[in-house]
Amino acid sequence: MKRVILVADDSSTVRKFVSFSLKMQEFEVVAAEDGMDALEKISQTKVDLAIVDLNMPNMDGFELIETIRNSDDYKDLPIIILSSERGEESKKQGKKAGANAYLEKPFDAKMVQYQVSKFLNE
Numbered sequence: 001m002k003r004v005i006l007v008a009d010d011s012s013t014v015r016k017f018v019s020f021s022l023k024m025q026e027f028e029v030v031a032a033e034d035g036m037d038a039l040e041k042i043s044q045t046k047v048d049l050a051i052v053d054l055n056m057p058n059m060d061g062f063e064l065i066e067t068i069r070n071s072d073d074y075k076d077l078p079i080i081i082l083s084s085e086r087g088e089e090s091k092k093q094g095k096k097a098g099a100n101a102y103l104e105k106p107f108d109a110k111m112v113q114y115q116v117s118k119f120l121n122e
Helices: 010-024 035-044 061-069 088-097 110-119
Strands: 004-008 028-032 049-052 079-083 101-104
Touching: 004 010, 004 035, 010 028, 010 079, 010 088, 010 110, 028 035, 035 061, 049 061, 049 110, 061 088, 079 088, 079 110, 088 101, 101 110
Parallel strands: 004 028, 004 049, 049 079, 079 101
Antiparallel strands: none
């Protein structure tokens, strides 16, 4: 059975690129355009890992991560932030919200794949 990864990013280009890269690694991908969309999707589909942007409309990545962490079903879900935010404050806030890893945009697809495999193969 394929592992399912949620990709939440308001940029359709990033969503498509990350999704394509993960599908090439034999993952199933559920794409969401913002935090609210992501919550709706994970309520309908069991996911094994989430890749989350921070700057999204309706519900930002920090709120999304905190909401996921407060859910009994997903409190231990591996979450990777993929953001253009480069400051230490964003990294600290992401960790405090419950993210497991922080990757900066622009990003290397191999680094995303490495982080995903690290969390799903532990």
